[in-house]
Amino acid sequence: MRQPLSRELSNLLERGRDRQLRLAVTGLSQAGKTAFLTSLVNQLRHAGVEARLDLLPAAREGRLLGAQRLNQPDMGVPRFPYDPGMVALRDTPPRWPEPTRGISELRLQLRYRPARSGWLTPEIAHLTLDLFDYPGEWLLDLPLLQHDFYSWSQAQALHEGEQRRGLFSEWLAAVEQLDPAGEADEAQLAALAEEYAQGLRRAKKAGFSDLQPGRFLLPGELEGAPVLQFFPLPQLDASQHNTSRETLEALPANSLYATLAARFRYYQQQVVKPFYRDHFRRFDRQIVLVDVLGALNAGPERFEDLSRALRQLMHSFDYGQRSLLTRLFAPKIDRLAIAATKADHVTPDQHGHLVQLLEALLAEPLKDLRFANVPVKALSLAAIRATEAREVVHEGKRSPALRGTTLEGEEVLVYPGDVPARLPAAEFWQQQGFDFPGFRPMPTSSEALDHIRMDAAIDWLIGDKLT
Ligand SMILES: Nc1nc2c(ncn2[C@@H]2O[C@H](COP(=O)(O)OP(=O)(O)OP(=O)(O)O)[C@@H](O)[C@H]2O)c(=O)[nH]1
Ligand SMILES: [Mg+2]
Incomplete structure (x- = not known):
């Protein structure tokens, strides 16, 4: 199919020079932003060597050569604490990165070999990724x-x-x-x-x-x-x-x-x-992280409260397809992912329901995004996987289970419960509820952090820029 002229022109412009992308990692307090950013930087730095990124074609095809940190544009803002985060995760016993108390930034430069060849395509190309982290508490000031x-x-x-x-x-x-x-x-x-x-x-x-x-x-x-x-x-x-x-x-x-x-x-x-103005106005891509399981754990009033907070929040961003002009002068988010975080808290057979529940929670903003013709992908992920999926056999019947170490240091083998596929009705809260312990990160000897579907998220957010 023929592309509109402006798209062709814009591709041509982009191909000749290095590309740049600002990614908004959006999430309320404790949604998993810092864990996501730490894992993102870690996966990209170890792409092509130790990171398991099969769902990201540029990595699978060996074209993603790695990433390095560059000096960030704003010298007045502290650098995202990636190293302290990694030190905590590699400690004995491993610890989660600290809750965020202020703003920090990170500029990452990815090196890759373009998939296509042509007279304007260089042999090695770069993608600059601008990231920033902030305390989730401050996000709700935007609405x-x-x-x-x-x-x-x-x-x-x-x-x-x-x-x-x-x-x-x-x-x-x-x-x-x-x-x-x-x-x-x-x-x-x-x-x-x-x-x-x-x-x-x-x-x-x-x-x-x-x-x-x-x-x-x-x-x-x-x-x-x-x-x-x-x-x-x-x-x-x-x-x-x-x-x-x-x-x-x-x-x-x-x-x-x-x-x-x-x-x-x-x-x-x-x-x-x-x-x-300084941090939230100009984004190209966005991932909205939601601790759906945490809200499910906390009961109906908090669940509704979360849904309302997210609804308000999504009005604070500019969404829309980018034309050549808006790309240059007024960037808009032209693609976003919504992700249920900490998916390693439930067994893999529940991940489908987790995504459906996330979509139900964000039904109203999703409708607006569809109307604005902005592509959205919903997924569940664990930025830093803290459990292993197992199977237990009880009275001849196999059932899924999780093995992990609780935050208190106890090794457990648990079945944390079924995730409802829809917004839970009153009976769910009365009869079943939902209860899971927090887990410690797993000790690891690999340079790359173990995860669930970080590669799918990365592919959706930046994969098209690595072609
Ligand atoms: N099991 C598991 N737990 C996670 C994961 N990501 C985050 N967590 C847990 O969630 C907590 C909060 O994660 P953070 O990444 O610090 O959340 P945040 O959104 O940066 O929170 P603020 O900085 O307070 O806004 C962590 O301390 C972990 O206990 C994950 O992938 N798996
Ligand atoms: Mg944080």
Whole structure:
């Protein structure tokens, strides 16, 4: 089939020079971003030698020659801690890389032999891959940009499920007494903001995902700064007397409402916008990592909470097919993968269901992506495999099982349970539930980390650039 002229021109331009790609690794706190990035760098560095990458044609055909780290473009940002991660994984006993506390970047240059030959094709070509890591807590600040203080307060009120409400009960009781038109009392605001932050920390510990503002959980350099002294007013409901947007916005600057709204705007403009502008605006490809099994483990309210958080989040990225012009001036994500992480927590016969469940969880954003004609691949993977699949024979019957070492150091052989293929109905939570232990990484003597389907993910995300 003939390609459109702009595609041909764009291919021609790309073939003559080295290619560059910015990959967004997106995932909430503990979804597996750092493990994925560590494994990605590791697999690419050992491609063609020790890494098992059969599903990546460039590696299978011996054309991928390896990867090296280059100096990153932004010298003010720390380098992604790949080496410390590998040291932890190779420790005795092996440890997982540390949870991420700040932003880091990595630029990787892949060397490969192009599959096609032609007068413009060099013998050896390069692909530069720009990667960056950040604490998952900060990611949920991106959807906050779509709000003003009024709509944000309403959105926060909407999703107070029963268990979640319980974790904020004292704060709620105090805040609901406040009069938005009353004069702001600095000491009271500071105390209530701290109580709100404590509620968010409790909710995080209890397995909830939809938690804003992100810096309340992990303030970084903003620890103790007044910009973090605000909170939503969940009582702002249009049906209530005196709480229409117009009435509230006409209140004087020293009123409670105007003070909180000003701090919200400041947080938006001075904290979230620069984070978005510097790191999230220009991506070519994306992988959304979701700890589906963790949410399944945590019960129905948290599961719904995760689904809502992801729905909001996906609105923060630019998707669409790239034309020659947008490729040069306004990059968009033109292909993405969604992945259920930690697939090594369940037996391989459950991986199909895991993908179906992931698709159900992301049904709404997937519909939008289909509409925008952006190709999406759903898969389950383990960036760093921590278990071995086994079979046990019990009373003459064979059944699948997993062997691994728990985080506490106990060697176990377990069947962690069946994964439902759809969003679980009430009976699932009542009868069966789901329970699995966390596993330690496996000790390894190979340079390359063992994984499940990292090669499929890499192929989908960058394989077309290695032809
Ligand atoms: N079994 C298994 N566990 C994994 C895998 N990837 C991540 N984990 C577990 O999930 C935890 C969190 O993974 P990270 O990669 O640190 O998650 P993150 O998304 O970077 O989290 P933040 O930095 O807190 O935002 C790890 O400490 C492991 O316990 C995997 O492939 N297999
Ligand atoms: Mg991390």
